[in-house]
Amino acid sequence: MSKYSLKYLSQKLNVSVSTVSKALNGYSDINSKTKERIIKLAKDLNFIPNSQASFLRTRKTKLIGIIVPFISHPFFSNIINGIVTSAEKKGYLTIVLKSKDSCDREKILVEKLLSQNVDGIFISLTQETNRLDYLENIKNEGVVLVQIDKISKIVKSSKVVINDQESAYIATKHLIKNGCKKILHYRGSLISQVSIDRFLGYKKALEDHDINYDPKLVVVLNKMTDKQGFETTSNFISKKIDFDGIFAISDYTAVGAIECLKKNNFNVPNDVKVVGFNNWPFSDKLSPSLSTLDQPGELMGNMSFKLFLKEIRSRKNKTNFSFEKKIFKTKLVVRESSF
């Protein structure tokens, strides 16, 4: 921390602490000469005011926290990037934390952020989040809550999501239009909203195109890894279950699936067409290049911060505020794996 304090400056210049504080904070009722002297000394000493002390009065830390399931992850690191960028522009600093997809950890992390008196908490829930007390607690503490992508339908707050159901519908329809009749769906957990919505979109697309929904073709994955994609596909092949398309909930699993298919001498896309989800760096550079749904992670991060700021400001000005849910559209990127 800074070696200096308002008191130190005030003694150096023979003025009061109050005067120094006001000068530094741009109050108008200060003699401009005095003000200049103070500001000059502060600059010369490289004086940095103690933000913890000022918090005690202002009640604002200008600190926000974000909890995501994983950090080393193309989509989540894009979200983080979006939030950090927007936040920094407005003078906020961002604490980053990861839940490792564990609900228990998530609860603990929320408490840690609250104890740091962050002004807002941004969260992308774990796949297994099944209790909402600690989310409600955030709001009870007077801290702004913003949910991103992996949200809870029940907990009220600002939300930023994508059109999951529609995206899945579009992807599945694309496969159908290109001749697929037996489409596997690799989905996420049964309680994750994102996963539920994508499944519903998949199912609806089948129904709308007169294809019977067959639950045996849907697999719940607990990890979004290429390994799981590989093994799941391998399972289908060894069970001799017939299929001609795969809609996977993430690019990783799609890539694992394609590896397995190649190894078993299936041609992608001729024998089996594959669509992933995320549009990760390099998804376009694979052979075959991967069809996928492009998710605007960074923009979602930007928007999350915008909604946060809106809520903070409406509180400050005591104006009306109602929670918004911003829905970003994904884009189906058709590449070699499905066409």
Add this chain to the structure above:
Amino acid sequence: MSKYSLKYLSQKLNVSVSTVSKALNGYSDINSKTKERIIKLAKDLNFIPNSQASFLRTRKTKLIGIIVPFISHPFFSNIINGIVTSAEKKGYLTIVLKSKDSCDREKILVEKLLSQNVDGIFISLTQETNRLDYLENIKNEGVVLVQIDKISKIVKSSKVVINDQESAYIATKHLIKNGCKKILHYRGSLISQVSIDRFLGYKKALEDHDINYDPKLVVVLNKMTDKQGFETTSNFISKKIDFDGIFAISDYTAVGAIECLKKNNFNVPNDVKVVGFNNWPFSDKLSPSLSTLDQPGELMGNMSFKLFLKEIRSRKNKTNFSFEKKIFKTKLVVRESSF
């Protein structure tokens, strides 16, 4: 922030604020019955002590900051991940910031972190960092500085790096051993230490194997993108400069180079062999799969935090402390692009 305070608890229980504070902080000189009552109430109310207020006494925020050039980046997000994980285990929270490879921004961000009274700053310098005053300032403020990967040789602090020169030597030697005689090198900025060391390794490998170093074969890239890799390669081709190998400073540029080569009907690896740097997710899944140097980003992050903690503790215990430089070894991963 918490709706309650020590004062509130103390009034509820008819004890003093001091007693509540001691009970909650595990002091031994408290009647165990009293202690129990206090802890129970705190738990029931979900009481969270105000960390800003306690900072004013303890001088510890348990906050650290990290500045990297980019967040949405496989290597840097691995480093962030490693730091956040280690930090959280020891009760530290991590503020994440990105410099966008701008030295001016870097300076501002350092000041922001200092004003938050972080206990330590972790930094991976920009490619253009050419002034060191604000790094020295970190130490002057009594804040621990740890430099990671992109370091300054001059500024003293704990450092975590890889064996850049040796890595480049190994990669270049590998190309030579596999028959390459005219090896392009796509490097980073002229003042980045990482970039300098890798260049030196490249050059030394050539010399040790009786290949004349030709400056025309070395290109300074200012952005590590596939686009730059593509364009640079395209340039060599159109200038009809003969080459049979490329050692690129990042996987992105290597991938761009390969795309360009393919497009111009060069066979990789038969006509040109390529080695990248980073080992990114999916580098193994490309066609041809990419030879590269594997960098243990997460472990480097873990180690950085370890060095930070060591310095913090030695200060607390007033024991001797000297800066360490931990050098991680990369691993040459040979894949189709060079073999």
Add this chain to the structure above:
DNA sequence: CTGAAAGCGCTTACAG
């Protein structure tokens, strides 16, 4: 074992 008091570094309502 308990509590009164000082003080960390700020901000701000108020007096002059």
Add this chain to the structure above:
DNA sequence: CTGAAAGCGCTTACAG
């Protein structure tokens, strides 16, 4: 325009 004073919520040395 300037400054004395109170107070934010803690911790801790000290007295009893």
